[in-house]
Amino acid sequence: MTPAQIVAQLKKFDIPFAEYKDWEKHNRNHKGPWGPVHGLMVHHTGSDSKDQRELLYKGVNGLPGPLSQFGLGQDGTVHLIGWGRANHAGLGDDDVLHAVKEELTLPEDNESNTDGNRHFYGVEIWYSGAHAMTDAQYATLRKLAAAICDFHDWTEKSVIGHGEWGSPGKWDPGHKPGQMMDMDDVRADIKATLAKPAEDKPKPPSKPATSPKPPKPVKPAPKPVKAVTFPGRGYFRPGAHNKYVTQLGQQLVRRGYGHFYSKGPGPTWTAVDRAAVKAFQKAQGWTGANADGYPGPETWKRLFY
Numbered sequence: 001m002t003p004a005q006i007v008a009q010l011k012k013f014d015i016p017f018a019e020y021k022d023w024e025k026h027n028r029n030h031k032g033p034w035g036p037v038h039g040l041m042v043h044h045t046g047s048d049s050k051d052q053r054e055l056l057y058k059g060v061n062g063l064p065g066p067l068s069q070f071g072l073g074q075d076g077t078v079h080l081i082g083w084g085r086a087n088h089a090g091l092g093d094d095d096v097l098h099a100v101k102e103e104l105t106l107p108e109d110n111e112s113n114t115d116g117n118r119h120f121y122g123v124e125i126w127y128s129g130a131h132a133m134t135d136a137q138y139a140t141l142r143k144l145a146a147a148i149c150d151f152h153d154w155t156e157k158s159v160i161g162h163g164e165w166g167s168p169g170k171w172d173p174g175h176k177p178g179q180m181m182d183m184d185d186v187r188a189d190i191k192a193t194l195a196k197p198a199e200d201k202p203k204p205p206s207k208p209a210t211s212p213k214p215p216k217p218v219k220p221a222p223k224p225v226k227a228v229t230f231p232g233r234g235y236f237r238p239g240a241h242n243k244y245v246t247q248l249g250q251q252l253v254r255r256g257y258g259h260f261y262s263k264g265p266g267p268t269w270t271a272v273d274r275a276a277v278k279a280f281q282k283a284q285g286w287t288g289a290n291a292d293g294y295p296g297p298e299t300w301k302r303l304f305y
């Protein structure tokens with residue numbers, strides 16, 4: 001995108017924004033390549049200060065600015081800080097970049113071998129990460145991500161957290177100390193925002209900024225065809241491809257979670273399977289690690305028996 005194009009997208013998605021200094025020309029293109037861009041990376045700044053424009057513009061000792069293209073204030077305003085290469089992503093995992101580019105399920109981030117500043121837009125959200133961002137910030141994040149994906153014809157899978165990138169020790173965007181937000185949930189929200197861009201308004205203003213949960217199935221669960229023994233956790237992980245994944249997906253559809261699947265279910269474990277399992281687990285009243293979207297014996301039992 002050019003600076004004019006991003007401004008047009010911000011307007012299209014009804015995003016409050018402000019321009020800072022000479023942001024259109026402020027970048028690190030003289031220090032390294034910029035583009036092709038494949039995604040948006042989400043960060044917290046690590047600080048709750050009210051005005052972090054100059055920090056992001058100028059940078060810090062040893063890390064010159066711009067530190068990102070976008071700053072996101074607590075009131076939900078996007079601040080345009082720079083345009084072009086910026087110092088936000090550092091080195092990360094080439095497998096993650098490949099997955100973002102091809103819009104695949106993200107692999108484990110266990111390498112730091114690839115220049116992220118070249119390939120990602122970055123949004124630095126002004127909060128410490130030790131608590132949730134404000135509702136206004138989250139609402140704008142959804143719209144900003146949707147605006148960028150809309151321009152490039154990307155899906156929500158092109159949006160990742162810094163903590164998914166492969167830079168050691170990174171856990172942004174956080175929601176409690178040391179803990180990254182569930183980025184699959186964030187991506188599901190971005191997907192929903194992408195599905196109804198600003199011109200499809202009006203939408204109810206009372207809608208909470210946080211993730212709309214899929215409706216719980218109202219019909220009583222039909223009797224499953226037959227009980228199946230839990231095959232083991234190893235069959236349900238990123239990259240898995242087996243008949244149990246299909247079985248699981250088909251049973252989720254029978255149990256009222258079919259709306260997660262725009263295609264499938266199939267034998268390859270995807271973020272969609274995980275989201276459907278997670279919704280099923282939450283419907284059991286489970287939280288935290290018990291509702292992480294990966295089935296264990298108890299999930300299996302409740303699903304099939």
Ligand SMILES: [Zn+2]
Nearest residue numbers: 043044162172
């Ligand atoms: Zn970061």
